[in-house]
Amino acid sequence: MRTYNELSLDERVEMQRRLEAGDSLRAIARSLGRAASTISRERRRAPSGVTYLAQAAQGRARLCRRKPRVPRKLDDPALREVVHELLFARWSPQQIAGILARAFPDRADYRVSHETIYGAIYVTPRGDLR
Structure with a gap:
């Protein structure tokens, strides 16, 4: 390679x-x-x-x-709550990322990638979002 x-x-x-x-x-x-x-x-x-x-x-x-790129986090409590609810409704991180982009077109801070959501899931014990 x-x-x-x-x-x-x-x-x-x-x-x-x-x-x-x-x-x-x-x-x-x-x-x-x-x-x-x-x-x-x-x-x-x-x-x-x-x-x-x-x-x-x-x-x-x-x-x-x-300028290294700073990884995104789910710091906004309202965004974290939306993601949390959708995960518990059994939505995949890809689906959540897509629906957030469509539901909040004017909120750049609500556009998160599925990798960011996966990172939030795996960084804490028992799958709780940070």
């Missing part, structure tokens, strides 16, 4: 130069020894309508690398 290695600044500079020259993403990927999807994904990360800038991309990558 391959592991993901971030693009280096040198690779980003080469990518910028080749994009400015009009090379295709596949040609750039071949020259860098990277998958075309890696180059495409890197290109899409730049703001739309803006030419790709290697230095800016490197800065964004550095910022993203420094």
